[in-house]
Amino acid sequence: MQHFYCSEHLFRIHQLVSLIFFIFKVDIIRAVSLQVMKKFGIDEGLELTVSKRGSPPHGGGEVIFKCPVCRNLRPLQFVKAGKVKRIRGVVFSTRVSPAFVNRLVEGARSILNKFLTDIYIYTDHMKGPRSGK
Secondary structure, three states: OHHHHOOOOEEEEEEEOOEEOOOEEHHHHHHHHHHHHHHOOOOOOOEEEEEEOOEOOOEOEEEEEEEOOOOOOOOOOOOOOOOOOOEEEEEEEEOOOHHHHHHHHHHHHHHHOOOOOOEEEEEEEEOHHHHOO
16 A cells, blocks of 8 residues: 555556466456555546566566555445345456457356356457567
């Protein structure tokens, strides 16, 4: 949380493997953490984009993170637990045929459709110089 209390806007370009510590994918941080930060009032100008995808072992990915200055955080109160209404996901690939990504999406949908019908899985295929080293 140290970046939120800066005196200037934060703009960083990180060049790394798109898997941070091989546990947290950049897409998970964008889909979950940034949405929680927006609930605290940090929303205008907050952005995390993947300009290049890098896979292990050489990496070569590039992530652009922008965060505005925030003087105050809005308090939150979670009163009751909700139900799962929809599923959203990201499947990405580098340097393979896009057919692999589509097969992964079809496989995930065939299993998840048994539980929910509102499923959207975004596919992101990088090739050439945008696929890292």
